[in-house]
Amino acid sequence: MATVQVQDQYSNCTxxxxxxxxxxxxxxxxxxxxxxxxAQNVGAGVVGIVLWPVWFGxxxxxxxxxxxxxxxxxxxYLTELATERCRPGYRTPAPPALYVAPSAPQG
Known part of the structure; x- marks a missing residue:
């Protein structure tokens, strides 16, 4: 898991x-x-003394x-981000709007 993720820049306090x-x-x-x-490794290690193939598990x-x-x-990282974003008056930046190109006129 990455420490910083893309959605973090737009995440609000909640x-x-x-x-x-x-x-x-x-x-x-x-x-x-x-x-x-x-516990599994300890058990396998003890049994492996007698039956060595168990060590492969x-x-x-x-x-x-x-x-x-x-x-x-x-x-x-999230705790530091929450400290900043959960204080009164903080406004999370809005994600950029998607630009949709107008379609060509049909004619």
């Missing part, structure tokens, strides 16, 4: 807070998953840990 809450839930899920992977990539780190960076 949108930022909603994403922060959604990310908090995702972080909790990743923490549970990461805990399970550690161990997770060495730590995908949950990497995703949690990127979410943490995103959360920090």
């Amino acid at each position: 949108m930022i807070r909603a994403e922060i809450e959604a990310n908090n839930q995702k972080v909790q899920q990743l923490a549970n998953e990461q805990g399970w992977k550690v 161990m997770d060495f990539k730590d995908a949950a840990g990497k995703e949690a780190a990127s979410l943490q960076a995103r959360q920090q």
Whole structure:
């Protein structure tokens, strides 16, 4: 997950807070998953002493840990953005209007 995303420049306070809450839930899920992977790796490591092919089933990539780190960076950025955008009187810039070229006259 990228720390800064395109839609951030047009996100208002409500949108930022909603994403922060959604990310908090995702972080909790990743923490549970990461805990399970550690337990799974410990179990596989102990069994692998006797049955060495079990070691091939161990997770060495730590995908949950990497995703949690990127979410943490995103959360920090969103918190800074919320500090700016949630103060009274702040107006979020409107996205640029799409230009639609007029069609040629039929004749």
